[in-house]
Every structure is written in structure tokens, then in C-alpha cells.
Amino acid sequence: MTRERALILVALLAILGAVAWSAWPRELTAAERVDRITSELRCVTCQGLSVKDSPAASARQMRDLVVQRVAEGRTDDEIRGEFRASYGDWVLLSPPASSWTGLIWLVPIVALAAGLAAVLGRLRTVVPNAAAPSPPELAALRERVAREEALDLPEADGAE
Amino acid sequence: MPRWLRLSVVVGIAALVVVLMLSFRRDPHDIRTGTVNKPAAAFTADRLDGTGTLSLRDYAGKVVVLNFFASWCPPCKEENPALVRVWERYRTSDVVFIGIVYEDATDKARAYVSANGVTWPTVRDDDGRIAFAYGVFGPPETYFIGPDGVIAGRRIGAISEATLVASIDKLRAQASR
């Protein structure tokens, strides 16, 4: 293995490790649970802010309610259910994955897939194999590239 | 661009336009979500004038009109005369008005009540739990609870005398059946 490949491999492993470390599922504290739940509930007197973000009085009281329910041991779904009972699905800032509204989660996936399919269909599958240049050819090519980089070649520009 | 993609783009744009045109019919004051047609949440609250507590249970079997108000709310002041007139008309019958303070200081609420001739029972809701249980978006909001204890309707925004009377009469007719 070349030195470069070894370095790349080690670096990729380090990145993977760091990501795994930070993504490792862990028990959320009560405060974190409250934060997470309130960030998904809509403040009813605001223009789209979450209960967590809003400084409005009604939002703060709703936050207190969530704190109380979390302390009572209710699950996230039960707490959200209580809000839904009072305000309907409108109060959820993130549509639940079940039911019709959940379709919205598919949008980015479908868009990406369709786009990728269209692009991949246009790419050449095989790069024609050219013979590797000899050392003097390679040196001449390198010099030419360096010169083109440094020279003031005109760019394709318009009528301005 | 492949043909299927082109076609779906055209169809998508057309659908988008249709949706945008349909959205003009929406009335933002018509919010159907929430607690309508569900049993009214029970509550016990401190009376605003300090004379003890009041429970919704005390009025079981009657037509109950809940009105959420606040001293800082101009439409509340606007609708108040209508409330006063309708209350005068129905107070001796099986109809009850209950005013519930929404996000307001007690002394300011009391001043509002005395300044505006609110004679029906009023209660405090300091932690906002009653408002939450009913799904209140902001004052003024009025809820109509039938004798069966189910929320028959609600109105967001200042309510008119005509709407009050119509809703109450409908519920009273139900009761006598």
C-alpha cells in the first residue's frame, strides 16, 4: 500500500470513529427530552416558532406542562397526543411518518433518486484507456499545465 | 433530459398552479382543529374576585358559554357589550357564562372586569392549563358547551350578539328534546 493510501485509510477510519462516537445513542436527560419534545410543538400564538424557541407567555406555560409530564414519566407520544387533542395535528411541527402527511418525508429521496437516475444515464461508463505517457512526455505535460495555470489566458467571457 | 422526467416536471408545475389557485378559498379564521365535538375538559379554578373556587361540574346539565379574555385585548373590549346584553337575557335560565382570564395579571383582570360591567362568574387560569385543555389560540375565544358536556362549537375572535344567541338557542333546543 502506498503511503497516500495508508494515510487516507487511517483518516477515513478516524472520521468514521468520530461520527460513530457522536451518534452513539444515549439516554437523554429529562431536560434534553423536554427540549426535543418542545422543539417539535408549535407555539400557538406565534408565526411558526416552536414552543422551545418562543419567549411568549403561552409557550412558556406549555413548556412547563411538558416538564411536568416528562417528570410524571409520560412517553413522547403521550405528551404529543395531549397537544394534538387540544390543537389538532396543526400543533406538530414535524409530520408523523405514518399517514398521508408522512409522504412529505419521501420528497427529498424521490427527488434525489430521480435526479441521479437522469444523470447516471448520461455518463460515459468507461473511460477509454490511453497509454501512460513516457517520462519526458509527462514532464512536458506538467510544464504545459503549469504554464497554462500561470499564464493570463483569456476566459470565455461575454460582451461586457 | 429523459422524456419521463420532462413529463413529470410539466405535470408537477400544473398541479402546483392548481393548488395555489385553490388555496385562495381558505379562510384563516376557520380553524377546525382541536376540541370541538369532544367532551369539555373539567376544571376547578379560583374565582377572580377571591371568593373561593368554581368547577365546571357545578353546571352539569346547563348550557355553558366559556369566554377567554384579557385586559390587554382590544377585541375583547369590543365584544363585551354583546356578551353583557346576551347575559342579561339568559342569566335567569339554564345558561351560564364563565369568563376565564388568559395570560393576564390578576389585578389588571379585576380592573377590566369592574370597568366593563362583567357580572358573570370569572376565574383565573394562572398556569394556562384550562386554556390549553380547550385549545385556545388567543383571546377572545368563546366556547359553547351543551348540557351533555360536549363542546358544540367555538369562535375565535370577537363574537357578535347574533352568533351568541343563535348558538345558545340551538343548544337549549337540544336540551329540551
Add this chain to the structure above:
Amino acid sequence: MTFSFADLGTGALRAALPLAIWGIGAAAYAAAKRDGRALASARWAALITFLLVVLAALAMVGALVTHDFSVAYVAQNNARETPLFFTVVSLWAALEGSILLWTAILAGATAYVAWRGTPALPRLATTALAVLFVMVTFFLLLVTTPAADPFVRSEIVPLNGNGPNPLLQNHPLMALHPPLLYLGYVLFSVPFAYAIASLILGEGGDRWLVATRRFALVSWALLGVGIVAGSWWSYAVLGWGGYWAWDPVENAAIMPWLVATAYLHSVMVEEKRRLLRSWNLSLVIATFALTILGTFLTRSGVVNSVHAFTQSAIGPLLLGYLVAIVVLSVGLLLWRLPTLRDAGAVGAPLSREAIFLFQNVVFVAATLTVLLGTLYPLIAEALSGAQLSIGRPYFDRVEVPLALALLFLMGIGPQLPWHGASRATLERQFTAPIVAAAGGALLAVATGLSGAFAVLTYALAAFVAATVVQEFARGIRARKALHGESAGTAFANLLRRSGRRYGGYVVHLGIVLVAVAVATSQSKTIEVERTVRAGDHFEAAGYTIAFDGLRSVSEPQRDLLVADLRVAGNGADEHLRPALLFFPNATQAVGSPGIAAGLHDDVYTILVAYDTTARSWATIRVLVIPLVSWLWLGGGVVGLGAIIAALPQPKRRDVMRVLADAPATVGD
């Protein structure tokens, strides 16, 4: 009153309308018959129309400054106590004024094309001029009819006006954000007009794209900086501590910007390799259509919150305009599709053009997601009557992975050659950046960032930064070797002479700053809320906040209740004054935050609640937000990079003229 600004404005607009209509005819005739006199007539029509609309705008400013409440717009958006700065800025505070501003900018762009564009590419530019005149006519119709007439009279002349919306008289950024945004939106009309002209004339080539490249870059930059300015305004004024909430109005602005970014990049593919002709046309049409859609969403009241609904005829009119644009441009495109053949095939999957294509796919997917997320509540209600919300949690969860994919592509794209790269090239070029990425990931973990996305952002940010540094190093080395320049001179010359490329790299660095700012501020913000009495103090993330008490302040247009705070710690020592603002016509107070900004942390304080009876206590919310200043910095760097990329290169002008006259085969 014998002289009235309102009359002046009304007259100017009504004089401009027939001129614009004349302009359509003159320009179309000039293009069709190559008639020089018709062209001259169209040019003068464009210039005079522009001057008239500017006059109307100035007349509105005059009416505002003289508090002429006989004009409904002034009565609704101005009061005698309003400070002069915000009075002037109220020109764009509400619907009619902002449409007037839009019209003025559009008329200006039309005049520019009429005088600077037509000499270079007579037939193409003149046809584009006709298209622009059609657009100007539409907007002039808006401002001369009840739809959006800014000079409509008040039914009853009040003694004092309502004053501007409280949120719009808080911050000097009000002077910057809307004009920047509108410049960005409106200037995109020019590439669009050229694209339509190219389709109408059936040219099938790239001249329209090459001619408007700089215009597109400038619009993109203005729109981007305008969005960042809006974000900063939102942060400093709205008082919730965030800078982006995926609000429909915010989404309306970012959608055209996303597609415009895709367009800027795929333009390079067309210039270098004569590919993607129909795709680029589609992108320009989409960008322009999204600017109109954005205006429509913002102004028609269709997606506002439950508590607001602007009723005006402008909604259906804008929708009609949008439909007309989309139907006509898509129709033209489909008609001319056979003439838009590509001059080759895209290279291997690991080539620069392929990466640009992938990047385009991601940008379009991101835009579609924002669009459908914003409209979904409308769609659901129209179809099933259900009322639901789609907010931050959805958009964050969906857009962040797409943004990370874009960061990745941003790192590898510029490093890959056109046509394809070999394995050895890849290894050589990407070793250092990948090692840098590992460094970024480890730094993220070491500084306590939580969440996989935040760590990935740091890794990818380091990756991109390393590739940019590598590119600059290569360029400097090459110039040193061939011109014997010092490193400093070489660096400066890279920016001056290869501005497009290296300015683009500076833009990428700006985006990296923004990405790091977002990841850090979202992941490591600490919030503390306390109810305190005068003399109390409390801790928040290494800072001590002392509460000195509440006091009232009276200003002509508003009353304030100020909480005096002293913030100390980490080298900071500042006096902050979060407040509640009471305006005479508003039912509830508007919160105004007190912010101690720093290069590392912002300490953001909000007066959340207070003792209304005796003022003995106050509830203060403190947010310690790390690296949020890098957001504004990053926006500035992006703007700087765009300037570098847009500047004409020195000593190039005579070469340019030769090339401009040559047929469109330049650049191979």
C-alpha cells in the same frame, strides 16, 4: 396644497406605463426588422421610463418625509414620531412600496440592457429588451391600478398615521435587507430575458448565457448577501435567538438562490464543454419563476400564519403572471428543444462536469423539498381539509444531509479535471484534504460537539478548506516558477487575473464559514432562564449575568421597558439592555434582545416576563450561542468572493472585444 408628492408620483407612474408599452413594440420591431431608429426609440423609452419610476419612488419618499397622510400608504406605514431614518426606509416597509421598488429596479435593468447590452449583441439583446419591457409593463400595471397603487388616497385623512410595523423600526438593517434582496430578485430578469430571446430567435447557441454570466453572478451574490442580511435582522430583532426558522417568507427567498447557485455552476459546464444547453435554459427559467413565486407567496397572504391575511387583488394577479411566465417559457423551450443539441457527452463519473451535474441534482432536490414543504399545508388543506404544519424539525432533518452532500461535492469538484481523472490523480490530490477532514472530525469531538451531522460538518468543512488552500498553493507555485513573483504578488495576481476561479474559491471558503457557524451554534447553544430581582446574578456557560433592575424609557414613537444587565466572563464585560417595546397601536409588547456579540460567543439576552404590578422581578432568558458571528462573516466572505469573480480582468478589454465579435466558439 398646490404641490403634492402624491400627485407627482401618480403622474410619473401613469406617464411611464404608455412608454413601457411603446417600448415593447419598438424593441420587437427593431429586433425583427433590424431597424436602428426603432431601437433608438426603444432605448429612449427605457431610459425615460426608468427616470419616471425613480421619480415616483422619490415622490413617495417625499410624501413619507412630509407625513402626507392623505396618501393611504403613508397613513398606514408612517407616523409623525417616526425617526427620519425609518421614515425613508418605510418606502419598502409594505406591499405597495416594495412593488414600486421592484418596478424601479426592473426599469433600471431594462435601461441598462437598452444602452449597454444592445450594442454588443444587437438582435439578441434587443429581443431581450422587448421581453423586459413586457415585464416592466406588468409591474407598472400593478402600481397604477388598485392592486398595488402606492399613491391611493386615504378615505379619511387621519391626524397621525399608524407608524411602521414595530418590528420594522428597530434596526438599521431594515435599510439594507429588502433592497439587497430585491436587487437580487429583479436582476435575474436579465438572464431570463436573454434566455427567452435566445429561444424566440431559435439561436441554439451559448451567446445568451455568456453575455449574462456576470449579471447572473451579481444577482446571485446580491440575493445571497440579502438573505444573510435578513437572517441577521431576524436574529437581532425578532428576539428568539435564532436566525433561520424555515418560515415561508424565508423559504421564498432561498429557493431561487439555491437554483441560481446550481445555474452558476452548470453554466461553467456549458462554457467549457458546450453541454447542458437545455438544462441551463431550464435552470434560468426556474430561477426566475421562483423569484415570482417567492413574491407571490410573501405578498398574497396564502401561507401566512393563521392570524394574518392580506386581502388584495395582487395575489391572483401575481399568480396569473407566474402561470403566464411558466407556460410561455416552458412552451418555448419544448418547441426549440431539437435545436439545443449538446456538442459531446459528459465525461466519466469522476470528472468535473459530472460532479457539477451531481451538485445540480442535489440543489434541485433541496429546492423541491423546500417548495413542497412550504406548500404542503396548503395542498393538504385543499385536498382533504386537514390543517397541519411543516416547520423547522422537518426542514432541518431533510436539508442538513443535502447540505453535507453539497459540501462534499464542493470539495471534490474544483479538484477534478474536465473529462475525467485517474486513480493516481485522485490519491495525490485528496490525501491532504482527507487528513484535514479527519482533523476536523477530531476537533469537533474534542470541542464537545454533539450529533453526527455536526461532526460531519466539521470534517467536510476542513476538507473543503484544505482543497481551497491546495488550489491557491498550486497557483502561487506556478506563478512563482514562471513569472518569478513573490508569494504575495502571486496571490494577488491569482485573484486579479483568474478572478473567476479564485474568487469562486473564496466564495467556497465563505460557505465553509457559514456551515461551521450553523453546526456549532445549533449544537452547542446553552440556554438558561431565571427569574431575578434587582441585585441578583446568575451563571450561564461561563458568563455571569447580573440584573440591575427594570426602568422605563419614553421615546416619541414608543415606550420601552428596559432590563439592565451586566454580562461578564471570558474577557467580555458589557452592559446589555434587553427590552420590551410598547407601541401605541400594538396590543402586545415586542421583545428586543440585548446581544453581546463576539468572535467566539454571542451572549443573547431576552426580557421574557416581568412583574406587571410592582416591577420587583423579571424573567431573563440567556442564550450563549457560539460562533454565530461566523455566519455574518461567512456571508461577507461570499460577497467578497463574488466581487473578485465578477470584476473584469485587467488588460483583457481589447481581447474581449475581439472575442465578443467572434462566433460562439470561444473558450475551447
